[in-house]
Amino acid sequence: MAKPKIALYWAASCGGCDVAVLDINEKILDVAAIADIVFWPIALDFKYHHLEAMEDGAIDLCLFNGAIRNSEQERIAHLLRAKSKVMVAFGACACFGGIPALGNFTNRAEIFERAYVEAPSNANADGTFPQTLTKVSEGELELPEFFDTVLTLAQVVDAEYFVPGCPPPVDIILKVVDLFATGQLPPVGSVIASDKTLCDECDRVKEEKKITKIYRPHEIIPDPEKCLLEQGIICCGPATRGGCGLRCIKANMPCRGCFGPPPGVLDQGAKLVSAIASIYQGNTEEEIAGMVEEIIDPAGTFYRFGLADSMLKRKRLQQAEGRA
Amino acid sequence: MSFEPKIVGFLCNWCSYAGADLAGTSRKKYSPNVRVVRVMCSGRVDPTFILKAFEKGADGVLICGCHPGECHYAEGNYKTARRIPLLKKMLSQLGIEDERVRLEWVSASEGDRFASIVDNMTEQIRRLGPFSRNGGCENG
Numbered sequence: 022m023a024k025p026k027i028a029l030y031w032a033a034s035c036g037g038c039d040v041a042v043l044d045i046n047e048k049i050l051d052v053a054a055i056a057d058i059v060f061w062p063i064a065l066d067f068k069y070h071h072l073e074a075m076e077d078g079a080i081d082l083c084l085f086n087g088a089i090r091n092s093e094q095e096r097i098a099h100l101l102r103a104k105s106k107v108m109v110a111f112g113a114c115a116c117f118g119g120i121p122a123l124g125n126f127t128n129r130a131e132i133f134e135r136a137y138v139e140a141p142s143n144a145n146a147d148g149t150f151p152q153t154l155t156k157v158s159e160g161e162l163e164l165p166e167f168f169d170t171v172l173t174l175a176q177v178v179d180a181e182y183f184v185p186g187c188p189p190p191v192d193i194i195l196k197v198v199d200l201f202a203t204g205q206l207p208p209v210g211s212v213i214a215s216d217k218t219l220c221d222e223c224d225r226v227k228e229e230k231k232i233t234k235i236y237r238p239h240e241i242i243p244d245p246e247k248c249l250l251e252q253g254i255i256c257c258g259p260a261t262r263g264g265c266g267l268r269c270i271k272a273n274m275p276c277r278g279c280f281g282p283p284p285g286v287l288d289q290g291a292k293l294v295s296a297i298a299s300i301y302q303g304n305t306e307e308e309i310a311g312m313v314e315e316i317i318d319p320a321g322t323f324y325r326f327g328l329a330d331s332m333l334k335r336k337r338l339q340q341a342e343g344r345a
Numbered sequence: 346m347s348f349e350p351k352i353v354g355f356l357c358n359w360c361s362y363a364g365a366d367l368a369g370t371s372r373k374k375y376s377p378n379v380r381v382v383r384v385m386c387s388g389r390v391d392p393t394f395i396l397k398a399f400e401k402g403a404d405g406v407l408i409c410g411c412h413p414g415e416c417h418y419a420e421g422n423y424k425t426a427r428r429i430p431l432l433k434k435m436l437s438q439l440g441i442e443d444e445r446v447r448l449e450w451v452s453a454s455e456g457d458r459f460a461s462i463v464d465n466m467t468e469q470i471r472r473l474g475p476f477s478r479n480g481g482c483e484n485g
Contacts, residue, residue, distance in 0.1 A: 126438065126439075286393075287393055287396075287397070288392075288393050288396055290435060291391065291392035291393040291395075291396050291432070292391075292392070292393065294392045294428055294431050294432045294435060295391055295392050295393075295428055297431065298424065298427035298428040298431045298432075299424050299427070299428070301427055303427070304413065304420075304423045304426065309426060309427050309430055310430070312427060312430075312431065313430045313431055313434050316431060316434070318438070319431060319434050319435040319438065320435045320438035320439055321438070323435065331396075332393070332396040332397065332399075332400050333396060333399070333400070333439050333441075335439070336438070336439045336440040337439065337440035337441065337477075338440075
């Protein structure tokens with residue numbers, strides 16, 4: 022019997038998910054032993070036309086990392102979906118938008134303005150902007166269209182499984198490979214991680230959650246044994262899925278939410294607003310205003326990895342008339 | 346056609362819902378734009394509910410609870426008093442106007458006050474216009 026075929030792709034991502042796959046070290050040889058890798062832009066020299074030449078459903082497992090923020094990524098997502106039996110949204114960007122989805126606080130015009138005009142290192146006196154089509158003497162040059170809104174993989178094509186994390190930890194990657202190799206993949210739609218929250222799995226000492234001041238991580242050296250929230254540091258643990266192995270917590274850093282919302286939570290940011298506001302002590306208007314001021318960037322903090330997948334998905338593009 | 350704002354109102358069972366009831370039994374005339382959802386306490390209003398209301402087409406969300414110090418559950422309304430301002434700061438970053446979410450304390454005897462809050466909020470949102478989420482036309 023022919024070996025199963027695996028494809029890996031990166032869309033709007035940093036490459037960390039691909040590196041995480043390599044971080045399984047010598048196990049990558051086991052993967053190569055049980056499966057043929059037929060497409061992996063970061064590591065192997067396959068072209069899009071090789072992919073197009075395959076029959077539909079020819080790929081058994083596709084690990085797709087990165088969010089979708091331009092037309093090329095969208096096209097390859099559709100192409101890989103057609104060619105793959107099982108599509109896995111791999112990593113926080115593919116699952117929830119990830120860091121690239123912070124671009125949903127702005128839009129294409131503002132990003133282009135910043136990148137090609139305002140950035141101090143620019144020398145763009147002619148005001149050149151990327152064009153999807155450019156005519157030169159040799160013919161037409163094409164660039165992908167840049168989107169206003171960063172999308173998750175599942176907002177573009179159907180995905181069978183979700184592997185969260187920035188990047189997914191090695192033990193979860195190995196688990197996915199193992200589940201696939203032994204034919205034990207869970208029901209379609211499953212998130213392959215823990216079903217508990219990070220707080221549930223955290224082994225720090227937790228006493229009473231009452232805080233009167235919120236510190237940013239650089240303003241305080243946290244006690245490595247005590248709950249970070251109780252020390253006044255915003256930790257996304259209460260509204261983040263566990264299974265990450267407490268990587269940040271063990272480094273004495275608060276959870277930033279890269280595993281996305283736990284089961285049953287529709288909106289990670291809303292739940293974090295609820296949690297943080299609940300434990301803050303202070304009932305007068307001044308105290309409440311103080312809390313709101315101490316949380317410098319609530320949307321960016323609470324939706325650091327999840328804006329594209331949140332209920333509002335982005336900053337509104339069109340506001341009511343007559344307003345900025 | 347003129348725009349009629351759709352406002353979802355979350356009213357606590359013990360004070361504000363009774364206040365709204367009083368507005369009705371007192372034959373107060375006020376805008377019919379609020380769709381009332383009774384909750385046991387304003388502290389039950391998860392910020393998710395507010396986002397969900399906007400997602401489902403509300404133009405504004407009104408949350409009413411007992412006055413500070415008068416919560417049936419001692420401190421549920423204090424939690425709301427902290428959550429809503431923080432949520433509003435987050436929503437302002439997402440381009441949602443301040444007037445679209447409003448937290449008010451309405452006791453069971455304040456039928457007049459409830460009616461005037463609804464009238465006032467309806468007019469504010471009428472001026473803002475419909476809550477068009479992203480205009481529905483992102484990415485072509």
